Amino acid sequence: MAAALAGAVLLATGCTGGEGAPEEGSVAAPDPALTDFTEQGLDWGECESGADGAECAVYEVPLDYDEPGGDRVEIAVKRFPAEGGDRIGSLLVNPGGPGGSGYDYVDHAAFTVSDAVRQRFDVVGFDPRGVGRSSPLTCLDSEGLDEFLGGVDSVEGDGDMSEVTEAELAELEEDSRGFVEACRANDPELMLHMGTVNVARDMDILRALVGDEQLTYLGASYGTHIGAQYAEEFPDRVRALVLDGAVDPSQEQLDLSVAQATGFETALRAFVEDCLGQSDCPLGASGDSVEDGVGALSDFLADTAEEPLSNSADDREVNRARAELGVLAALYSESWWPRVREGLAEAMENGDGTVLIQLGDDLYSREDPAAYENSTAALIAVNCSDSPSPRDVDAYVRAAAEAGEESPIFGPTLAWGALPCAYWPEEAVTPTTGLDGAGAAPIMVVGTTRDSATPYAWAEALAGQLESGFLVTRDGDGHTAYRMGDQCIDDIVDAYLVDLTVPEDGMACA
Structure with a gap:
């Protein structure tokens, strides 16, 4: 079922202030094989739809990172520029799913991200590969x-x-x-390359293209898996990750x-x-x-x-x-x-x-036939690719x-x-491993005690697995915690994102 199926710092070099923030496209790729991708540039322009003030672009990533010279996938991205003058960098966001549109999620930035964060960060969302506007995978009509x-x-x-x-x-x-x-x-090829490891790599290319030496990220639900996977792949590039409504990627x-x-x-x-x-x-x-x-x-x-x-x-x-x-x-x-x-x-x-x-x-999302067909396909494709069944x-x-x-x-x-x-192709499946993000700066994991889609025990598990993970608890109902009406949680998350303030591990908000 889609609803359940359904459904994660201190090292701030070059990303700590407005005048010191790097220009877009200035970050070199550590992997020479990806230079064509990290130097392609983002041609920000008017969006076809969405909230006023947004800017949109498209970038390309390899379909298969083992063959970067082969076929490519287009990734759609949207941003709202920082509203204040003392810009820190970009905050990349993902609403979960799998299959949720980060591109559309940004349209709700006024509700999903606080004023304090919007003042200091460009809020940037992208549709992960195979989702929405990013070379979407469809299966059934x-x-x-x-x-x-x-x-x-x-x-x-x-x-x-x-x-x-x-x-x-x-x-x-x-x-x-x-x-x-x-x-x-x-789409027999795309279905083989839908896993979260690829999404994390796609996100690192976006980090480079927006000009951030390190990633600042807010991921909800399945978006926590993307964040934790990013820390696993690129621990030295983590500035601050908020993983809200955590998935346990070890299961x-x-x-x-x-x-x-x-x-x-x-x-x-x-x-x-x-x-x-x-x-x-x-x-x-x-x-x-x-x-x-x-x-x-x-x-x-x-x-x-x-x-x-x-x-x-x-x-x-x-x-x-x-x-x-x-x-x-x-x-x-x-x-x-x-x-x-x-x-x-x-x-x-x-x-x-x-x-x-x-x-x-x-x-x-059945009111939009295209979104209906794609979101369910992406949900199942990612879930089935991320661990053996x-x-x-x-x-x-x-x-x-x-x-x-x-x-x-x-x-x-x-x-x-x-x-x-x-029945998913076995060659598409990544073996399940615990993600510890060894070497990453402190990573915030947020759990809600009566969360439906992502049980609180998963937040405890992910915070324990991540070497630098620390847990923040919301005592409440509903899925996820940040911007859900608990000012205590909002203040802790904001201070971490903006000032890199790390609260005591186990901090709880009643």
Whole structure:
């Protein structure tokens, strides 16, 4: 599932002040084979779309870094110049995914980055290779994705995927193979070079092109993996990395999917507890237990497996899989909770699943067919490329049962969402290794205690793996921490990015 599948300093030479900041394109490439790329220049110009004041450009990177003289990939980049006169350099940003558009993310810089940071940094976002405007990878078309994300047609009983029938298993295998074969048919070379190691190398070329001796970076969710991978590849080029809502890159994809179930279960219970205190909660009333509320939701979803909900938006049935996606939206941000309560009320009281299916569509950017087709393709391609996955389907059967114990509602679906990786080309897969970034300046890892998509334990793990990592904790709900309404967190991150102030390891904000 895209939502879950889904989903990281002091050495400041040449990047510590406005007059001392280097000019764009002045940083030489340590690797002579990449000189053509690091000296190509960025021709900043007017953007085709987005917020006023932005500047856009395109640069090229090798498709295969082992053959830099071969085919190239175009990377789209957007920036908002620093608003103050005492410029430090560029802050590169990534919103996660995999498949999230850093190019579009920059349009929301006024909300995602503080005034203090925007005064001192150009805020720069790029679409990673294969994403959005950067030589995008596509696999299934929109109709095919609707079928792929709509769950198995042969589902029996209450739709509990922790134990599947032979017919359901056969359909899951067929759909997953079909997805991978569609990728191979559309772009057999790009699908082999989508891993995060390549993205980190692409980002280092961008660092050179914007003229920074060292990288200042803010990555959320999967963006934390990009940052940690960068520290692994280029530890001496790290100025400051904020890794917010951390992924644990030491785990293999199927293990991540199972572990993620715990995060969604924690977030689900927080949502249900809040719902029961609201007058319009369709899951129960004040005084009911969280167990009662979760039970009501479970019963409702079981009913949708046997009798799908109506949908006034289009001709898709709102079956259990699509209803689950709508509820899953609630678990990413408290700001979505009222909308999900509304969708559940309409569904449970009137049999109308329109709001729920629209919430699920929002998670997958379905309003834009191109983004819908690409973001899911990029998500699966990166996840399947970044670590080995079992090739035996029985491993996924066991994982679905295990995830169902941790999160009975969402866990099995999360595990089955990793099944395409069983068929991903083995030559595209990078073996899983711990990333320690040995030699890098201090790296900030930020974790939220009741984060849904990236469990808090992952932030603890990443901070522990990175040699110079230190952990900052937000006690709260929702996915990620910075600019989520906690001034304590915002102040700590800002001081680190601007002044390289490193707080005490383990600093927590209530």
